[in-house]
Amino acid sequence: MSFLEIEPFRIALYVVGALAFVGANAAYLVWVERKAAGRFQRRAGPTEVGPAGLLQPVADAIKLMSKQIIVPPGSDALLFRIAPVMVMAPALMCFATIPFSDSIVARNIDVGLLMIFAFGSINVMAVMLGGWASRNKYAIISAARVVSQNVAYEIPMLLTVITMLMVAGTLNLHEIVKQQEAGFWAWNIFRLGTNPLMPVTFVIFFTCMLAETNRAPFDMAEAESELVAGAYTEYSGMGFGVFFMGEYANIVIGCAVATVLFLGGWGSPVGFLPGVWWFLAKMYFLIFTVIWIRWTFPRTQFYGLLNLSWKILIPFSLATLVLTSIVMKIPRMF
Amino acid sequence: MKNIIRDSVAGFKTLVVGMRVTIDQFFRRPVTVHYPHEALKMPDRYRGHIELVRDPETGKSLCIACKSCEKACPSDCIFVDGLKREGEKRKSATEFTLDFTKCSLCGACVEVCPTDALRFTKSYNLASTQKQSYFFDLMKRMEEQKK
Ligand code: SF4
Ligand code: SF4
Numbered sequence: 286m287s288f289l290e291i292e293p294f295r296i297a298l299y300v301v302g303a304l305a306f307v308g309a310n311a312a313y314l315v316w317v318e319r320k321a322a323g324r325f326q327r328r329a330g331p332t333e334v335g336p337a338g339l340l341q342p343v344a345d346a347i348k349l350m351s352k353q354i355i356v357p358p359g360s361d362a363l364l365f366r367i368a369p370v371m372v373m374a375p376a377l378m379c380f381a382t383i384p385f386s387d388s389i390v391a392r393n394i395d396v397g398l399l400m401i402f403a404f405g406s407i408n409v410m411a412v413m414l415g416g417w418a419s420r421n422k423y424a425i426i427s428a429a430r431v432v433s434q435n436v437a438y439e440i441p442m443l444l445t446v447i448t449m450l451m452v453a454g455t456l457n458l459h460e461i462v463k464q465q466e467a468g469f470w471a472w473n474i475f476r477l478g479t480n481p482l483m484p485v486t487f488v489i490f491f492t493c494m495l496a497e498t499n500r501a502p503f504d505m506a507e508a509e510s511e512l513v514a515g516a517y518t519e520y521s522g523m524g525f526g527v528f529f530m531g532e533y534a535n536i537v538i539g540c541a542v543a544t545v546l547f548l549g550g551w552g553s554p555v556g557f558l559p560g561v562w563w564f565l566a567k568m569y570f571l572i573f574t575v576i577w578i579r580w581t582f583p584r585t586q587f588y589g590l591l592n593l594s595w596k597i598l599i600p601f602s603l604a605t606l607v608l609t610s611i612v613m614k615i616p617r618m619f
Numbered sequence: 620m621k622n623i624i625r626d627s628v629a630g631f632k633t634l635v636v637g638m639r640v641t642i643d644q645f646f647r648r649p650v651t652v653h654y655p656h657e658a659l660k661m662p663d664r665y666r667g668h669i670e671l672v673r674d675p676e677t678g679k680s681l682c683i684a685c686k687s688c689e690k691a692c693p694s695d696c697i698f699v700d701g702l703k704r705e706g707e708k709r710k711s712a713t714e715f716t717l718d719f720t721k722c723s724l725c726g727a728c729v730e731v732c733p734t735d736a737l738r739f740t741k742s743y744n745l746a747s748t749q750k751q752s753y754f755f756d757l758m759k760r761m762e763e764q765k766k
Contacts, residue, residue, distance in 0.1 A: 328651045329651060329653065577638060580641060600623075
């Protein structure tokens with residue numbers, strides 16, 4: 286029995302690994318975001334701290350950690366403290382079942398996909414609780430927005446996920462990737478035989494993912510120009526820092542799930558390099574797209590946001606769902 | 620129904636166009652410079668505060684203390700005093716001060732000067748916590764520049 290198969294070791298290894306991966310990603314995605322934002326606006330981005338500003342996240346972390354966390358008088362002190370934890374903890378949980386490669390997965394759970402969506406929606410509740418507990422009008426408006434936004438976008442997202450489930454026939458992420466291993470044209474996004482609207486499904490999923498993680502152009506919860514910092518207004522120091530890290534951790538998870546569901550996970554389109562590198566490449570490409578979208582489009586209006594979901598995304602995702610079931614059922618009838 | 624689909628497709632296309640525009644900018648060189656380490660050259664017509672122009676032959680100021688600028692200044696920020704020295708055909712300025720706190724950089728003084736003795740500087744890095752540091756003695760400034 287190898288050392289990796291001993292359960293406590295495996296768990297410890299996983300916890301350390303996941304924490305390190307999430308921490309490093311959160312810290313350096315902020316750097317990537319700032320650099321990319323700079324380049325999109327023809328600026329240089331951070332350059333002062335370390336070569337090419339690479340030590341900027343370290344400096345930021347030290348700054349945030351040395352600041353006092355002020356709990357505003359009259360706020361709900363307990364909820365106020367729990368909220369940042371509730372953003373971060375579910376994000377960490379989700380990493381447990383994401384298959385980075387054929388062998389790198391902490392726990393290959395049969396209902397992995399369900400688990401990710403169950404934990405994923407806690408994130409929104411945490412933002413809502415944080416806003417509510419702050420006793421600040423901006424934070425409360427933001428909390429209300431988060432809820433209505435989440436209700437609106439959870440529906441099309443889950444509809445696309447159901448479509449994917451019908452195609453894959455399993456909730457196990459490992460299995461889903463295995464099915465797409467045959468190469469480029471076996472990736473779910475290109476499996477037009479099961480549903481000619483597969484790329485549309487992917488776009489709907491990706492859009493909902495942006496909305497669920499409160500990313501621009503759907504960052505109504507944090508709309509600085511109208512709500513100061515939305516739900517995070519009263520948070521200082523590491524309280525804010527954890528929310529911020531949680532946002533990036535959720536982006537990583539969203540992109541990882543999109544990679545697994547649509548882009549063939551660790552499957553390599555050409556055949557060289559071990560799978561995990563392909564997985565990371567696809568995932569980081571999606572993350573870059575998220576950043577790219579943020580620095581391209583202005584924030585939508587709140588009504589625009591709800592209209593987009595109820596009038597376009599939900600009908601379209603329903604249509605792909607119906608279409609997929611028809612395409613899958615008809616051949617079996619004869 | 621048809622309209623919705625057509626509008627959605629058209630809308631999606633515009634989003635893609637927008638993203639193409641930004642990615643195009645992404646791969647170009649940044650246009651900003653890294654300010655305190657490098658600085659852009661000020662354009663020719665940039666207006667900093669005014670200064671006195673030296674006569675390239677004699678090394679003295681071109682100003683003949685005619686006080687036209689003092690009168691032309693709408694904000695009343697120039698003070699000129701001068702005298703006629705022995706053996707010189709014209710007067711020359713002995714004192715020339717500028718109260719930059721009031722100057723609007725309108726350029727009336729530069730325009731009115733009959734001998735082109737005034738010009739705008741290119742200095743933009745003025746910062747001070749004291750009002751007094753914006754009362755410039757332009758004669759002294761010119762003398763100091765000679766060294
Ligand atoms: S630029 Fe205008 S305001 Fe300034 S000193 Fe000259 S005349 Fe006066
Ligand atoms: S107008 Fe010119 S010459 Fe006359 S006082 Fe002013 S600077 Fe001197």
